[in-house]
Amino acid sequence: MKKVILASTSTLYNGSYLDYLLPTLANHFVGVKTLLFIPYAQPSGISYEDYTSKVGEAFSRINITVKGIHEFENPIEAIKNAEAIFTGGGNTFLLISKLYENKLIEPLKEVIENGTPYLGTSAGSNIGGKTINNTNDMPIVLPPSFDALALINFNLNPHYLDPIDGSTHMGETRETRINEFHKINPISVLGLREGSWLEVYDKDVIIRGNLTARLFRANEFPVEMAPGENLNFLT
């Protein structure tokens, strides 16, 4: 029985780290005493230690202790023994490269599929999709593969941004980029705006938060999906 939350962002504008999600997380991680944190995405190049203590501070407010995966001698065993797991945001390429390097993709997928509660934010959500092809991050390192955990049957584009009215910038919009992807790859992509998250319970994939999410499918017009809708029809 899979139990997963994939959030667009860890932090809302004017909010503090994870605060908008804490009531949800208290329920999601009910009964959990210790959380295993994966800090590999290193936002702004922060150290594993500093990142883990920032996360520990947030989770202390719902009485959960946090341990970083780098504190364990054997990270595969750490995953297998974890009560619950959280992968934080940062650079998706760095994150997935380190997961491949430490041979953690398969163990991570296995424990989550078997019921270890999981939380991902931003880059940590990107790896919940089938592949990381729709990350916004800069490719600062080349991973051996873009294949990810496939906890859902589609890909995510976190921090989804609508085209900006009146922008004079000539770089591609997010929608243009996703359409380019769909010319060569049929995997559906969900644009998840900041403040939205997915709750995955076994086969059900429910949109949460106050905003709609934008669903892009190859050869179809994009559609807005409302909070509460179930994306379990995507195959």
Add this chain to the structure above:
Amino acid sequence: MKKVILASTSTLYNGSYLDYLLPTLANHFVGVKTLLFIPYAQPSGISYEDYTSKVGEAFSRINITVKGIHEFENPIEAIKNAEAIFTGGGNTFLLISKLYENKLIEPLKEVIENGTPYLGTSAGSNIGGKTINNTNDMPIVLPPSFDALALINFNLNPHYLDPIDGSTHMGETRETRINEFHKINPISVLGLREGSWLEVYDKDVIIRGNLTARLFRANEFPVEMAPGENLNFLT
């Protein structure tokens, strides 16, 4: 004697395709009758044929005929025999994947180093750097390597964007992303704003256009470089 132009963008806001660059290109490609165009980056998924005719239309205004590399049976020979070469913008991952697939990286580098005049815009400029690690594009396909043509001793970030005052979006700024790169890779990165380009003549790398360009070096504060300045000190 290398003779290269690497432009941030093909098109300025409210401008038409390549128009702001045409006076420069008339000089850069003086004496050239036929230009070889590489359409592999396929912006918005446009076909090679459509992309090539769009480029042909722009270059007809300076009396240059354009042929797409896809029109040749042997693309390596096409590069070796080209009078001049232009690689257009679109998706950098798609572009470099196709260059590797067709074994064109080495021949392309060789003819450009030996004097075949080259123009790159956006993705076509990204591949002029040492690696494509600093592209803004979505990784819609996994190339075998991020190593690029290294026509200059640093990397480019085209369509460079300054942090937007008052933005409520929590995704990383361009500067944050480049700083994350510098935590793991020492290659210098030039943020080239739309309307700026580099003129590379042998060892000289001159900033052109009306705007300054932002130079990021590992472990140093970023600096603004003025038009006319020479980046040949970067090693």
